[in-house]
Amino acid sequence: MADIIAFDEVWGKPHDPAGRPELTDLAGWIADTPASELQRRQQAAEAAFRQLGITFAVYGEEEAAERIIPFDIVPRIFTAPEWRQLSEGLVQRVEAINAFLTDVYGPQRILKEGIVPAELILANPQFRGFLHGTVPPHGIFAHICGIDLVRTGPTDFFVLEDNARTPSGVSYMLENREAMLRLCPELFQRYPVCPVDRYPDSLRETMQSVAPRRGDMPVCVLLTPGHFNSAFYEHSFLADSMGIELVEAADLEVDDDVVWMRTIEGRVRVDVIYRRIDDDYIDPIAFRPDSLLGVPGLIAAYMAGNVALVNAPGTGIADDKAIYSYMPEIVRFYSGDEAKLPNVETYRCREPQALQYTLDNLEKLVVKLVDGSGGYGMLVGPTATKAQVAEFRAALVAEPHRYIAQPTLALSTVPTLTEAGVAPRHVDFRPFCLTGTHGVTIVPGGLTRVALREGSLVVNSSQGGGTKDSLILADAPMTQSMSGMTQSMGAGLTQAMVGMVQSLGEPR
Amino acid sequence: MRLRISHRTVYRFTEPQARVVQLLRLTPGSHYGQTVVDWRIDVDCDARLKASRDGFGNETHMLYAAGPLDAITLSVHGEVLTDDRAGVVAGAAEPLPPLAFLQATQLTKVDPAIAAFAAAVPTGDTGLEHAHALMHAVHERVAYRKSWPDPARTAAEALEAKTGVGQDLTHVLVASARSLGIPARYVSGHYCHDGGASDEAGHAWAELHVEGFGWIGFDAANAMCPDDRYVRVAIGLDARGAAPVSGTRIGGGDERLEVGVTVESAASDS
Numbered sequence: 141m142a143d144i145i146a147f148d149e150v151w152g153k154p155h156d157p158a159g160r161p162e163l164t165d166l167a168g169w170i171a172d173t174p175a176s177e178l179q180r181r182q183q184a185a186e187a188a189f190r191q192l193g194i195t196f197a198v199y200g201e202e203e204a205a206e207r208i209i210p211f212d213i214v215p216r217i218f219t220a221p222e223w224r225q226l227s228e229g230l231v232q233r234v235e236a237i238n239a240f241l242t243d244v245y246g247p248q249r250i251l252k253e254g255i256v257p258a259e260l261i262l263a264n265p266q267f268r269g270f271l272h273g274t275v276p277p278h279g280i281f282a283h284i285c286g287i288d289l290v291r292t293g294p295t296d297f298f299v300l301e302d303n304a305r306t307p308s309g310v311s312y313m314l315e316n317r318e319a320m321l322r323l324c325p326e327l328f329q330r331y332p333v334c335p336v337d338r339y340p341d342s343l344r345e346t347m348q349s350v351a352p353r354r355g356d357m358p359v360c361v362l363l364t365p366g367h368f369n370s371a372f373y374e375h376s377f378l379a380d381s382m383g384i385e386l387v388e389a390a391d392l393e394v395d396d397d398v399v400w401m402r403t404i405e406g407r408v409r410v411d412v413i414y415r416r417i418d419d420d421y422i423d424p425i426a427f428r429p430d431s432l433l434g435v436p437g438l439i440a441a442y443m444a445g446n447v448a449l450v451n452a453p454g455t456g457i458a459d460d461k462a463i464y465s466y467m468p469e470i471v472r473f474y475s476g477d478e479a480k481l482p483n484v485e486t487y488r489c490r491e492p493q494a495l496q497y498t499l500d501n502l503e504k505l506v507v508k509l510v511d512g513s514g515g516y517g518m519l520v521g522p523t524a525t526k527a528q529v530a531e532f533r534a535a536l537v538a539e540p541h542r543y544i545a546q547p548t549l550a551l552s553t554v555p556t557l558t559e560a561g562v563a564p565r566h567v568d569f570r571p572f573c574l575t576g577t578h579g580v581t582i583v584p585g586g587l588t589r590v591a592l593r594e595g596s597l598v599v600n601s602s603q604g605g606g607t608k609d610s611l612i613l614a615d616a617p618m619t620q621s622m623s624g625m626t627q628s629m630g631a632g633l634t635q636a637m638v639g640m641v642q643s644l645g646e647p648r
Numbered sequence: 649m650r651l652r653i654s655h656r657t658v659y660r661f662t663e664p665q666a667r668v669v670q671l672l673r674l675t676p677g678s679h680y681g682q683t684v685v686d687w688r689i690d691v692d693c694d695a696r697l698k699a700s701r702d703g704f705g706n707e708t709h710m711l712y713a714a715g716p717l718d719a720i721t722l723s724v725h726g727e728v729l730t731d732d733r734a735g736v737v738a739g740a741a742e743p744l745p746p747l748a749f750l751q752a753t754q755l756t757k758v759d760p761a762i763a764a765f766a767a768a769v770p771t772g773d774t775g776l777e778h779a780h781a782l783m784h785a786v787h788e789r790v791a792y793r794k795s796w797p798d799p800a801r802t803a804a805e806a807l808e809a810k811t812g813v814g815q816d817l818t819h820v821l822v823a824s825a826r827s828l829g830i831p832a833r834y835v836s837g838h839y840c841h842d843g844g845a846s847d848e849a850g851h852a853w854a855e856l857h858v859e860g861f862g863w864i865g866f867d868a869a870n871a872m873c874p875d876d877r878y879v880r881v882a883i884g885l886d887a888r889g890a891a892p893v894s895g896t897r898i899g900g901g902d903e904r905l906e907v908g909v910t911v912e913s914a915a916s917d918s
Binding site: 245248251258259262263264265267268269270271272273274393394395396397424425426429436437440443444 | 667669670671696698700701702703704710712714743744745747748750751752753799884885888889894895896898
């Protein structure tokens with residue numbers, strides 16, 4: 141297993157006695173808190189998660205046992221300038237994603253001008269031809285984007301992956317914070333941490349803003365595949381926190397291209413659906429006819445403009461890994477500016493030269509299936525066995541168009557509690573970006589995933605990853621209301637002053 | 649030619665249904681060589697039809713019927729004027745570029761056998777010759793038989809079985825063309841047999857995008873390009889995407905489907 145020398149976000153470069161001056165306090169807290177005490181708090185947090193039922197099922201295992209995602213008690217911190225840099229880049233990126241979707245399901249300017257190869261979009265199964273010409277309510281396709289970021293140095297952030305379908309994990313951002321406030325209150329006294337508990341309100345406001353009908357109280361619901369789904373906890377948690385109904389397909393019906401929810405008091409018209417069901421299963425008439433999870437006619441209601449689907453169907457074309465490599469060009473095309481958040485260098489194996497380079501350097505590269513997710517269908521060259529490398533070599537030669545390759549990045553590390561005390565472990569970061577009619581809102585926080593195995597670069601929960609709380613620092617010191625377990629900000633004025641909610645203009 | 653089309657689909661349910669929701673692609677559009685003079689859809693129960701158009705340019709209707717329903721009958725009557733344009737499609741609503749019809753679907757997935765079959769077909773000197781050769785190759789390899797189509801049968805399965813209904817031959821032709829980088833799509837429509845006989849169900853054929861011509865129809869079942877005996881109704885990536893009726897029902901039991909289509913030339917009695 142090759143050693144990867146990585147930047148540590150708290151301790152700085154390896155063997156740097158000074159660490160990072162911005163985070164001296166955190167380094168001191170880590171040093172001063174006995175490992176046994178950290179262990180105790182971590183176990184208390186995990187016990188609470190287990191009790192809440194924050195579990196997930198691991199696919200591909202014989203017995204898809206429900207388990208909790210391991211939680212790490214040492215938080216990760218982003219300073220206010222770092223967050224500013226990130227949020228500007230994120231706003232630009234999700235605006236470009238929405239502009240791109242509006243274009244490919246409309247005039248297709250970007251294809252006509254040859255910025256992205258037309259075949260790559262049009263022949264991609266994620267491009268849903270029958271939806272071409274349908275403009276979603278208020279023109280917004282991807283209301284919720286989870287943008288996966290990695291870091292390699294003090295100011296070096298890269299987008300690793302865009303998630304524009306139904307990104308999950310936001311419940312961990314909220315639950316991890318609750319646990320940290322309860323178990324490590326001293327950290328919140330030392331640092332001015334921006335609260336994250338506004339997220340459910342922001343999401344509900346985003347949903348209400350895209351309701352097709354103008355009215356006082358649009359009816360929003362969360363559509364779940366049901367309690368067998370690995371993310372069911374998150375579905376019920378979000379519906380609860382937003383105060384909206386959690387429904388399954390059988391609770392909805394479509395009549396005259398209008399969606400209705402069946403209730404004891406009769407039918408209620410539905411305006412906005414936060415659907416946590418993939419396109420393929422959402423409507424047996426429009427997509428897979430064998431789906432039992434979907435609502436017949438839902439897509440017709442969407443095409444008629446009578447319901448907003450969050451996110452809209454067909455957004456998968458924007459987060460396909462083969463399209464990802466064109467994101468810098470896509471951002472430039474729609475925003476007129478260079479991408480503020482760069483991509484990781486990507487070799488498109490569909491191109492002969494890139495394929496050759498990939499085959500010649502398999503031991504150094506990360507190879508991914510363009511339509512894979514969750515860390516499945518992925519080769520991490522430096523840590524792979526000879527047999528795995530050989531398997532991918534054969535697959536690449538057989539179907540090169542299905543793969544991309546990237547250099548193995550020295551992902552930053554964050555101190556993490558291990559059996560041998562606190563030690564560096566690699567991390568990534570998924571902030572959640574909301575787009576409504578008022579522009580892009582990013583709640584200052586996100587999901588930090590950590591690869592718990594020493595040296596591992598795979599952070600996916602399905603592959604033995606854990607999570608951490610991600611603390612975003614405010615510019616000015618702020619008082620935390622510590623009543624109960626929630627962290628709450630008080631007046632909206634304060635929030636605007638510390639720049640916690642980004643509303644940077646209308647999407648293009 | 650003036651073609652008169654009568655089309656009746658009856659769904660009979662073994663238990664009463666609470667609701668039926670269907671997407672209908674039953675309405676042809678007009679383009680060069682095909683003028684719809686008159687077209688009507690009737691439903692025999694209390695149902696509502698909502699007209700729309702999909703991204704491929706198909707005219708669609710959503711049908712919503714509330715139960716209890718023991719059966720539902722869809723009747724379509726219409727008259728279409730046709731010219732023989734040797735299969736060349738022009739003047740049709742074409743919202744999408746041809747490259748969109750390279751997309752593989754579950755039913756038209758290219759497996760090694762299809763790729764090998766397609767690659768073995770002589771290319772000829774022009775794209776047009778190549779397309780004709782592909783159609784004849786499918787006609788010879790997969791024997792056409794009249795039967796009830798299996799909606800879940802893939803192109804690969806049909807090629808292996810060496811026999812199939814019109815849907816199967818069309819899937820093989822579409823998948824073969826796409827494997828060679830030729831955009832291809834599935835057409836559902838009607839075909840008037842010589843002597844005005846009726847067809848069991850609708851008819852299916854393929855359209856290939858040929859350099860210099862645009863879209864041209866190829867009917868592998870009849871080994872010919874559509875002429876004035878054909879009425880083009882809906883297009884899609886495969887049979888599922890161009891199906892005359894895609895439906896669901898809410899209620900138990902089974903359903904039995906009866907389809908009767910009559911396509912006859914109205915020229916003699918006009």
